[in-house]
Amino acid sequence: MCGATEGGLSLDGVNVAKEAVIQGQVLRGGTDPVGNAYVRLLDRTGEFTAEVPTSATGHFRFFAGEGEWTLRTLAPKADPVDNVVVAAIGSVAEVTVTI
Amino acid sequence: MTRESSLVTAQWVEDNIDNADIVIVEVDEDTTAYDKGHIKNAIKLDWTTDLQDQVRRDFVSKSQFEALLSDRGVSNDHTVVLYGGNNNWFAAYAYWYFKLYGHQDVKLMDGGRKKWELDSRELTDELPTRDTTSYTATEQDLSIRAFRDDAVAAIGVQNLIDVRSPDEYAGRLLAPAHLPQEQSQRAGHVPTSLNVPWSKNCNDDGTFKSDDDLKALYAEVGIDDSLDTIALCRIGERSSLTWFVLKELLGHANVKNYDGSWTEYGSLVGVPIALGDEPGSPEGQTS
Structure with a gap:
């Protein structure tokens, strides 16, 4: 998850045409990247679907x-x-x- | 087994971090997580290289497992305490694996690496040094491992618990959503299997729910206590966590983990498959 470019996580190697990608960055106070957060993906019913730890730059996908x-x-x-x-x-x- | 004999808290691990009678072991899906920081004195097991044969799709043999643990300094008398990322998916897998090869005293740290981190407890990049041992494993305890024929034979007869997310169970996703969805096999689930996502066993911080809540969960979905149970997911790690809940926390008598899981079942020729949110009839569906 490292190697992020400014404005978003690098999509090198991801076949975007076939995927529904959700990605982003966790910031504390709107500015500081949080590298030890956990982001969970919940479905339309609120059920857990997946979870990832953020990268050192606060990114997830x-x-x-x-x-x-x-x-x-x-x-x-x-x-x-x-x-x-x-x-x-x-x-x-x-x-x-x-x- | 009970919660007291199979589960320890993060605080217990911190209190016992220098105890020479225990070996703390980290096992992660992300095999680089340990290298970015781990609990003091913890050793690492890599589930892709240490616990899998590198040619055939199977576990390492008894002798390979003995060599691995001897090399890493784990003895038969050690209390092995496992923890890892993803709410202990792979730590639970390793727990089941240690049980499969007969290790007596093995425990899971409740909440795993996430709980440890959310508690702001200390991680280190210092690597521990351990003396080698002469570890002796038993033959695999096949009373806790299911194979593909067991899964097929269980349709409509035993409790089949599919612990993947609802969208994977229904066939709307082929893999957990933190992984690319590129798979060759069919989507769906084993007919008559009940969908109890592994996450329903856990609180948001990764710790297990109370025994009463867990009993209520499985009663609600209609698990039949008089029948044997097979847990499955995609590759057998999330289902290890559910195996741990049913066998070790709730004390169900005959629970097996199907490590081939959906990546094997969904690639078999001619076996029945059900699509959608319902368990379906034993014969499954066709197009």
Whole structure:
């Protein structure tokens, strides 16, 4: 998950045309990347689907399906934060999570 | 087994971090996680290289497992305490694996690496040094391991618990959503299997729910206590966690983990498959 370029995680090696990518960055106070957060992907019913730890630069990525998803972010010394996101095959949904 | 004999808290691990009678072992899906920082004195097992044969799709042999643990300084008398990322998926897999080869005293750290990190407990990049041992394993305990024929034979007869996410179970996703969805096999689930996502066993911080909550969960989905149970997922790690809950925490008598899981079953020729959110009838569906 490292090697991120400014403005988003590098998509080198990802076949975006076949995937519904949700990715982004977790920031504390809107500016500082959080490298030890956990981002959960919940489906439309609120059920857990996947979870990833953030990279050193605070980035995360999921390969979801079409539709609406919720990102729930857990981090030390912070309350959980939920962000709703819509994913579609062939596109990349970029989300900035602020804790 | 009970919660007290098979599970320890992060605080217990911190209190016992220098105890020479225990060996702390980290096992992660992301095999580089340990290298970025780990619990003091913890050793690493790489599930892709240490625990899998590198030619055939199978576990390492008894003698390979003995050589591995001897080399890493684990003895038969050690209390092995496992933890890892992904809410202990691969640590639970390693727990089941240690049990498969007969290690007596093995425990899981509740919540795994995530709980440790969310608690802001210390991680180190210092590598421990351990003296080698002469580890002796038993033959595999096949009372806890299911193979493909067991899964097929269990359709409509035993409890089949598919612990993947609802979208994987239904056939809408082929893999967990943190992995690319490129797979060759068919989507769906083993007919009559009940979908109890592994995550329902856990709190958000990765710790297990209470025994009462877990009992209620499996009662609610209609698991029949009088029948044997097979747990499965995609490659057998998430189902190890559910195996741990049913066998070690709740004390169900005959629970097997199907490590071939969906990547094997979904590639078999001619076996029945069900699509959608319902368990389906034993004969499955066709197009």
